[in-house]
Amino acid sequence: MKKIAISQSNYIPWRGYFDLIASVDEFIIFDDMQYTKRDWRNRNKIKTKDGPLWLSIPVKVKGKYFQKIKEAEIDGQSWKNSHWKSLKSSYSKAPFFEDLSSELEKIYFEENYIYLSELNRRLIELICNYLEITTKIRDSSEFNLKNGKTERLVNICKDLNACEYVTGPSAKNYIDQNIFKENKIKLSYINYSKYGSYRQLWGGFVDNLSILDLIFNCGRKCYEHMQYI
Numbered sequence: 001m002k003k004i005a006i007s008q009s010n011y012i013p014w015r016g017y018f019d020l021i022a023s024v025d026e027f028i029i030f031d032d033m034q035y036t037k038r039d040w041r042n043r044n045k046i047k048t049k050d051g052p053l054w055l056s057i058p059v060k061v062k063g064k065y066f067q068k069i070k071e072a073e074i075d076g077q078s079w080k081n082s083h084w085k086s087l088k089s090s091y092s093k094a095p096f097f098e099d100l101s102s103e104l105e106k107i108y109f110e111e112n113y114i115y116l117s118e119l120n121r122r123l124i125e126l127i128c129n130y131l132e133i134t135t136k137i138r139d140s141s142e143f144n145l146k147n148g149k150t151e152r153l154v155n156i157c158k159d160l161n162a163c164e165y166v167t168g169p170s171a172k173n174y175i176d177q178n179i180f181k182e183n184k185i186k187l188s189y190i191n192y193s194k195y196g197s198y199r200q201l202w203g204g205f206v207d208n209l210s211i212l213d214l215i216f217n218c219g220r221k222c223y224e225h226m227q228y229i
Helices: 013-021 076-091 102-109 116-131 149-159 168-171 177-182 211-225
Strands: 002-006 026-029 043-048 052-056 136-139 162-169 187-191
Touching: 002 149, 002 177, 013 116, 013 211, 026 116, 043 076, 043 211, 052 076, 076 102, 076 211, 102 116, 116 136, 116 211, 149 162, 149 177, 168 187, 177 187
Parallel strands: 002 026, 002 162, 026 136, 162 187
Antiparallel strands: 043 052
16 A cells, blocks of 8 residues: 655754655655745754754745745855854764764755755755665656645645555644545554654753754664654
């Protein structure tokens, strides 16, 4: 029985994002949606000696009120040094920082991306490879999408002959479950409530950070703090 999940691309997402990817056979990056400011698309949090810190990528938004996520362009290059400096100063003493540090540094300083979505996907695939997640990743632009939030999701499921659609608990606020029932597609919600703490630098445990925090602190034993890896 084929399972799929669909979600917008996020910048260095939290562990739940990768559990969602690992729980299905195919994962669709839904970047045909409208880009929203001050969201997870272009930012995430890490833990520093002074507490949680937002790492935000500047995006060109002036005069682009209804641009899609895949159309959002990165504004400038100066943020790269700031992000890398923050990551290095916060995690260079973490036991597994070197597992990904050289590849991340290469992405920040040797690879150039015009579009935010392209950078996000590059980072997502890098982390999936490290976590040994073999789920196939595709873009929503490969599909002919219908109108309607739920209809679009069902359309992709049918195109891929999927029998089950897996999503996060917040989707209950907008998904029309009846449309899935009418199309005989099982609707499942992933449960994030079982996540526990793990050893971090800089004091007490802080949850909901970028998965880089988990990787740098736990290395290949990330699976002990996730559900589907």
